[in-house]
Amino acid sequence: MDGDELTDTESSGTNYSNLDDISLSEINRRLREENLRGELDRKRLEREIARLQDLVLELSHENKRLKHELKQFKSPPQLVGQVVDLLDSGDVIVKNGAGQTFLVSVSPKLEGEELAVGSRISMDRNNLTIMRTLPASKDPVIGAAEIIEKPTITFDDIGGLDVQITEIREMVELPLSKPHLFKEVGITPPKGVLLVGVPGTGKTLIAKAVAQKTNATFIRLVGSELVQKFIGEGGRLVRELFQMAREKAPAIIFIDEIDAIGAKRMSMDTTGDREVQRTLMQLLAEMDGFNPLENISIIAATNRLDIIDEALLRPGRFDRIVEIPMPDHTGVKKILEIHTRNMHLDDVSLGVVSEKLSETTGAHIAAVCREAGMFAIRNERGHVVQEDFTKAIDKLVNQKSTYDERMYH
Numbered sequence: 001m002d003g004d005e006l007t008d009t010e011s012s013g014t015n016y017s018n019l020d021d022i023s024l025s026e027i028n029r030r031l032r033e034e035n036l037r038g039e040l041d042r043k044r045l046e047r048e049i050a051r052l053q054d055l056v057l058e059l060s061h062e063n064k065r066l067k068h069e070l071k072q073f074k075s076p077p078q079l080v081g082q083v084v085d086l087l088d089s090g091d092v093i094v095k096n097g098a099g100q101t102f103l104v105s106v107s108p109k110l111e112g113e114e115l116a117v118g119s120r121i122s123m124d125r126n127n128l129t130i131m132r133t134l135p136a137s138k139d140p141v142i143g144a145a146e147i148i149e150k151p152t153i154t155f156d157d158i159g160g161l162d163v164q165i166t167e168i169r170e171m172v173e174l175p176l177s178k179p180h181l182f183k184e185v186g187i188t189p190p191k192g193v194l195l196v197g198v199p200g201t202g203k204t205l206i207a208k209a210v211a212q213k214t215n216a217t218f219i220r221l222v223g224s225e226l227v228q229k230f231i232g233e234g235g236r237l238v239r240e241l242f243q244m245a246r247e248k249a250p251a252i253i254f255i256d257e258i259d260a261i262g263a264k265r266m267s268m269d270t271t272g273d274r275e276v277q278r279t280l281m282q283l284l285a286e287m288d289g290f291n292p293l294e295n296i297s298i299i300a301a302t303n304r305l306d307i308i309d310e311a312l313l314r315p316g317r318f319d320r321i322v323e324i325p326m327p328d329h330t331g332v333k334k335i336l337e338i339h340t341r342n343m344h345l346d347d348v349s350l351g352v353v354s355e356k357l358s359e360t361t362g363a364h365i366a367a368v369c370r371e372a373g374m375f376a377i378r379n380e381r382g383h384v385v386q387e388d389f390t391k392a393i394d395k396l397v398n399q400k401s402t403y404d405e406r407m408y409h
């Protein structure tokens with residue numbers, strides 16, 4: 001019994017240990033499984049965390065952007081003006097774009113910043129408190145006037161107009177290249193040349209070719225742009241333009257479409273009109289103020305001589321007026337040759353074409369050549385034939401009569 005019991009005990013002991021073995025390995029397995037699952041969970045969570053972190057970052061960027069946008073929406077437009085005088089009391093006298101002066105205070109935000117007479121500032125719309133100082137004023141000039149490095153147009157690209165070109169070059173380039181001759185002879189060179197002619201006769205073209213040939217800095221300004229873009233700043237702009245020319249002398253200033261600012265001073269009805277007047281007056285003052293031997297020449301162009309203010313035309317300002325005429329017969333032929341230079345022509349008599357193009361401007365001739373090319377392309381031909389020109393002239397001459405009436409003669 002005892003033995004049995006013992007055996008029993010033993011066997012049960014063995015059983016127990018067996019059981020233990022099983023449960024241990026089972027526990028072990030389960031633990032391992034759990035471990036594995038935990039590991040997988042951890043990795044998943046880590047990924048989730050990384051994703052959320054990315055999201056947080058993204059959202060904080062978005063938040064920043066929206067805050068910025070909101071701020072922009074909230075901040076009302078401000079007025080731009082100029083400091084006229086600084087008073088001991090800390091107040092400031094400013095002038096706004098329309099030329100009115102105000103006594104205003106300075107926002108506490110600007111504490112410590114230097115305000116100087118002449119600096120540009122922005123003001124609150126309601127109480128005109130100075131809110132910010134703006135960067136010095138050279139930048140609008142760069143926006144309005146372009147310094148033309150070297151245009152690609154050369155005198156070879158201009159047909160006819162030889163007499164006019166020689167005259168213009170003499171007037172513009174001689175004072176810049178040989179100022180000593182003028183001193184020796186004892187005369188002052190002409191200050192400005194005004195090119196006059198119907199639209200499309202090559203005025204802008206000539207100015208560009210002068211720019212290409214000259215070693216002087218060539219500054220181009222378009223009158224209409226000046227008026228449109230910089231209402232309230234035209235006068236200052238003209239002043240700065242001449243300042244810039246002086247700094248970069250020898251320089252040629254080219255004012256295209258000068259009629260936009262140089263029209264006769266008639267009744268002044270709107271602020272816009274008054275503003276144009278101010279710009280013109282500043283231009284007159286600048287032209288009087290500079291010495292032609294300062295190495296600055298001015299070329300201007302217009303197709304409305306009839307509305308130009310006489311003050312601009314009096315001696316000492318634009319003392320020379322060069323008329324750019326409609327091309328004559330040889331002129332037409334030359335312009336035609338220039339514009340067909342790069343075209344693939346097949347058996348086209350330019351003589352015949354030019355016969356039909358008398359009384360047309362260079363711009364018209366260029367358009368006819370382009371149109372003839374278009375006819376060839378429409379017919380899927382790689383070259384232009386006489387008939388293309390005939391069609392093009394028909395099409396454009398018919399159109400021409402309608403806008404001829406608007407032209408100035």
Ligand SMILES: Nc1ncnc2c1ncn2[C@@H]1O[C@H](COP(=O)(O)OP(=O)(O)OP(=O)(O)O)[C@@H](O)[C@H]1O
Pocket residue numbers: 157158159160161197198199200201202203204205206301302303335338361362363364366
């Ligand atoms: N004499 C010319 N020789 C060659 N091409 C010319 C000539 N005249 C005009 N053109 C052509 O006509 C186009 C317009 O000329 P341009 O811009 O010089 O006219 P514009 O006289 O300044 O006219 P607008 O008074 O309207 O400003 C030129 O780009 C050129 O293709």
Ligand SMILES: [Mg+2]
Pocket residue numbers: 203204205256257301
């Ligand atoms: Mg022009």
